[in-house]
Amino acid sequence: MSALALVPAAGSGSRMASATPKQYLDLLGQPLIAHTLRALLGAARLAQVVVVISPEDEWWESYDWSDLLGDSFARLLVLRVGGDSRAQSVLNGLAALPQSDAWVLVHDAARPCITSLQVDAMIIQLEYDPVGGILAVPVADTLKVATNEQSIARTTPRAGLWQAQTPQMFRQQELLSALQAALPEHVADITDEASALERLGKSPKLIMGSPWNLKVTYPQDLILAGLLLKAESL
Ligand code: C5P
Numbered sequence: 662m663s664a665l666a667l668v669p670a671a672g673s674g675s676r677m678a679s680a681t682p683k684q685y686l687d688l689l690g691q692p693l694i695a696h697t698l699r700a701l702l703g704a705a706r707l708a709q710v711v712v713v714i715s716p717e718d719e720w721w722e723s724y725d726w727s728d729l730l731g732d733s734f735a736r737l738l739v740l741r742v743g744g745d746s747r748a749q750s751v752l753n754g755l756a757a758l759p760q761s762d763a764w765v766l767v768h769d770a771a772r773p774c775i776t777s778l779q780v781d782a783m784i785i786q787l788e789y790d791p792v793g794g795i796l797a798v799p800v801a802d803t804l805k806v807a808t809n810e811q812s813i814a815r816t817t818p819r820a821g822l823w824q825a826q827t828p829q830m831f832r833q834q835e836l837l838s839a840l841q842a843a844l845p846e847h848v849a850d851i852t853d854e855a856s857a858l859e860r861l862g863k864s865p866k867l868i869m870g871s872p873w874n875l876k877v878t879y880p881q882d883l884i885l886a887g888l889l890l891k892a893e894s895l
Contacts (some may be wrong), residue, residue: 663708663763664784666701666828669750670694670770671715671743676878683877684770685720689887692720693877695729696773696890702733703777706784707766709736713754715743748851752840755833764788765836766828767854771877774889775828783828783868793831794866795855796874797823826870829854839863 674683684694694712701710714721718741727734742753751767764784768775779796787794800822806814831839831854839857843850851857855865873889875882 664706664766664788664830665709665711665758665763665833666704666707666766666768666780667751667754668694668697668701668710668712668768668770669743669747669754670712671718671750672747672771673715674771677880677883679880682715682718682720683883686877686883688773688883689890691729692724693773693883693886694770695724695726696886697768697770697775698737699730699733700773700775700777701766701768701780702730702736704780704784705777706781707736709738711738711740711754711758712770713740713743713750716741718743746844746848746851748840748844748848748857751854752837752844755837755840758833760837761833762835763833764793764830765833766830767836768828769876772827772874773877773886774873774875774893776893779871779874780828783830786868787830787866790866792858792863792865793829793835794868795829795853796826796870797867798826798870798872799823801872823867825853825855826874826876827853829865831858831865 670684677683685692740754740757742757743750744753800819804817804819808814839861843857877886
């Protein structure tokens with residue numbers, strides 16, 4: 662079975678309030694994305710890792726990636742084809758690869774606490790699945806629907822609700838077609854890969870993830886990610 666990872670890393674990270682995109686912010690002495698790539702390259706069942714960066718990216722070239730990632734750097738492919746949205750970056754990355762029905766695991770550059778073991782376990786669970794699936798965790802908090810005045814309109818039952826994470830694992834050609842069918846018109850609804858497949862009536866599997874697989878979005882997430890990475894390495 663052959664599988665590759667595709668890592669959208671073309672965001673500007675506007676919510677981080679930093680001029681440097683969040684994938685390049687310092688995390689334990691390295692750019693954040695180096696932790697993400699090391700975990701993916703360490704997964705025995707992934708043959709290749711493809712990173713999608715922005716055509717305007719000024720940061721990638723300033724690092725010594727073979728030093729940061731070691732020999733596994735040879736299995737990394739960097740494509741400067743990022744788009745205006747996460748979904749467009751993924752679509753452009755897939756469209757730049759040779760057509761294939763191999764599995765592709767799309768994983769946010771901004772989730773550095775994923776582990777190689779979690780990636781391999783996900784592939785083992787889904788490799789014979791007809792559709793594919795995503796890592797996710799059941800919602801733990803009580804959910805409120807807000808009015809325009811930011812008061813509570815109602816409480817929505819959380820039973821049966823899951824929070825989507827990445828990796829999201831689908832057949833390469835099927836995901837490309839689903840994204841092409843959805844974009845650009847439905848870009849606001851396509852906040853992950855599964856939502857593109859759902860539009861076509863598919864029902865991807867939910868694979869239990871870990872709350873540690875957080876997405877670095879706000880400055881405080883960077884502190885938490887550093888603590889979690891240190892704890893993972895104990
Ligand atoms: O902004 P958000 O946290 O949703 O980004 C998730 C991932 O998608 C990040 O790794 C980011 O770099 C990537 N992204 C992208 N192209 C964009 C926007 C986000 O590759 N236009």
